[in-house]
Amino acid sequence: MDRLGPLNAFIHAAETRSFTAAGQALGISSSAVGKAIARLEERLGAPLFHRSTRNITLTPEGGRFLKRCQTIFSEIEAAELEIAQSTAPKGTLRVSLPLIGMLMTPPLGAFAKAYPEITLELDFTDRLVDVIEEGFDVVMRTGKVADSNLKMRMLGTYGYVIVGSPAYLAKRGIPREPEELVGHDCLFHRWTATGKLERWIFSREGAELDFQPPASTVANTMEPLIGLAEQGLGLFYTPSFTVRRQLANGTLRSVLDASLRSSGTLQILWPPSRHGSPKIKAFVDVMARTVLAS
Incomplete structure (x- = not known):
């Protein structure tokens, strides 16, 4: 299990092409990410990144290794979801809403009453947040959304x-x-x-x-x-x-x-890695039924 930490650091660095962004997502310093990946490269006996003063890019070995690592972590997430789906939705749900979301108190209240074991953390802002990097589970937005890497459900017009x-x-x-x-x-x-x-x-x-x-x-x-x-x-x-x-x-x-x-238009978005999460599914379903209901 002690090998999963460096693998996770490698995946984040490879997907963001940045040790700094990987560190921010994991809550550690960029130097800690760099050291973890250096130890991983030493153990593997192969370089995973080409490094320059401006950016990092994957080596051919790094590209192949990334696909394997992503498969491993997808299986771990699938196993966690399989267990989670057998129980009532619970845990913390971090939601980013536009400032207009302050007027969505009735739907949010209905969700909180229906799922008392879920702790809502609501962040109201009109800036474009980075859903994955900033650790949000769900984002609700008006207008067009450019991030095609996210799962989306249209709530209505x-x-x-x-x-x-x-x-x-x-x-x-x-x-x-x-x-x-x-x-x-x-x-x-x-x-x-x-x-x-x-x-x-x-x-x-x-x-x-x-x-x-x-x-x-x-x-x-x-x-x-x-x-x-x-x-x-x-x-x-x-x-x-x-x-x-x-x-x-x-x-x-x-x-x-x-x-x-x-x-x-009003839509709700979430990271594909969390597709199927019971707490996200519950939130999306309640918002779809209530936010724009006449």
């Missing part, structure tokens, strides 16, 4: 609404065309990753309208903006599922519905 409180609309009037928003207080969400304001996308006669209302208040998370809209301080453009409760109970009303045609 959602539309956008512009909402305001009944008191605000009674006082300031209901806009009938997008251009009338010039005379309104508009609450804008700023994307943390880019620093840009979220575009309010309008359409007219099937074509996108080149118009943006002026911003009266800006925040980098949506939750306070929804609260400000409920308090009658302006109109807010947001995914419809984030204000489902407020629209149902009447604290917010939607306007300009006919001028909004934009939609977004």
Whole structure:
């Protein structure tokens, strides 16, 4: 069993082409990774990497050895999953969600109640996380996802609404065309990753309208903006599922519905090495049933 540690270090270094990245993933220093691989090479009597000041590349022997090692660790993971699947889902589940995920409390609460033996660690951010290197079990994201190495399940699509409180609309009037928003207080969400304001996308006669209302208040998370809209301080453009409760109970009303045609997608992703994990499967199933449910 003491041979598995160096093999694991070798796999991480080979897959990332970096001793530093391998060390970060394993929680050890890059020099410790280098020493482990040097001892492995000495035992094997063959070099596994070509080393330069800038990068490392596999030797032919290293390439063949990597395939064998990956097979070994895949079998170990399969054996662990076989045992885990015979028991109730449990353990720690690290989940990365977009900042919009702060508005997903009901689905997250439903999951926590259904699986009390799973400890949720939730990280809310709009930056693109490295799922494998940063040790996340599951990542939930809006928009397009470029990492084709991950398993993915589409949770669904959602539309956008512009909402305001009944008191605000009674006082300031209901806009009938997008251009009338010039005379309104508009609450804008700023994307943390880019620093840009979220575009309010309008359409007219099937074509996108080149118009943006002026911003009266800006925040980098949506939750306070929804609260400000409920308090009658302006109109807010947001995914419809984030204000489902407020629209149902009447604290917010939607306007300009006919001028909004934009939609977004929500997907959930996880590393292929953990495909079949009971806790991941349970989380994916609950989110698929609840997040965008009407």
